[in-house]
Amino acid sequence: MTSPRARLAGLCWLLPPCRAKNALLTRLGHRVHPSARLGICVMLDVGEVVVGADTIIGHGNVFRGLRAVRIGVEAILGQFNWFSRAPTLTLPDDDLAGSLVMDDHTVITSRHYVDCSGGLWMGRFATIAGVRSTVLSHTIDLGLGRQGIRPVRLLEKVFVGSNTTMMPGTTAASGAVFAAGSVTALDGDYAAGTLHGGVPAKPIKPIDGAYFHRTRTWATE
Template identity: 40%
Template sequence: MRQALTTLVFLLPPSRLKNRLLRRLGHAIPDTAVVGINLVRRVDRFELGEGSLIHHFNLFRDLRLVRMGIGCRIMLFNQIVGDSGYEKGATPTDDLRTLRMGDDSHIISQHYLDCGGGIILGDNAWVTGIRSTLLSHAFDPTNGGVILDPVTIGDRAVVATSCTMLPGTVVGEGALIAAGSTTWTGQEAKGAHLHGGVPARRLAPIDIPRHVYDRARYQGPRDVVAPPNPPSE
């Protein structure tokens, strides 16, 4: 019943009443968050920071946790799913079927995020442009079955348009993954460098000026209040 009610409430237009209803259903949604019209199926819990935004027409499905820090944004027409985390024999971890976003991180539009093994964005991290694919699960050609390994985008790192991130990818702090690039399974992209190509390789040092991250930054209060404990099922 709770899951069905969550689905219905997420189809309402943004309002403080909507936020209150979601809190009644056990989600942590402050009044300063803006939650648009979205399709949500079988998501156990949302935890949104002050000033966070989930725009319209995103799909959230089969997730254990969506956690957004202060001032985060998820824009339009993204698919954020976690069904691969149900793979038989998967090792239980805190990352399975989760999306966790640090403060002031952003996911722009028309991206596909497979959160079965988990996706983690640091503070001021960006998945920008359109049509990037972040995959936290893949076929295991050595042992059979499925690899489940989180994709981690570090603090101030940027994934540009139309990229593919394979399971276990770690993008270091301040790195930039150029448009159209692909990382391989378990690749570590060195921080403060430009990476590009298929597969992505280190191209040159890069220093993204800190003022760049002030674009669209939430300017409201940043007092952090611990979210309430989720209701017992």
């Protein structure tokens, strides 16, 4: 059952961006840096919320039933994304399960769907770009006839192109790139510094460029 404090925090998320909103959420038990910009979002039955300095969260995002939302400094979360977990699953005593964790300088653009049942972890400077990508972190074992969770981990400076599907258990090493429309394999393990594409996604060629050497969330020149 949702506590009165959690319901009040949910109402605070419906306020426009301002320092008073950040202060209210902090007084209600979350940790929101005064310089963060929090858009008008729906936050239902979410436990811990941590938002770092100079992070931007756009309008229209929905967070539902999550154990935790932890976002580092100078991260960007666009508009109209959906983050939830399967309510029927029992979560293990695992810090990532049921959680969205975005390290410093990470980016999720707009209109993506993220299943956080097993958890999504994004390392520094990792990006889910474009629109309509799907991250899945729970699956059904057809042999055993039961559901299970598998976290998705995107290491530093991973780039996910538009309309990509990340299957449960995906692990992408630093600098891995996924072409638009890719579908990763269940429990897939993807190499560093490599462009992957196709269904299921397979290595295409080594890749490098300015994106992988940034020191800011977005290059300005």
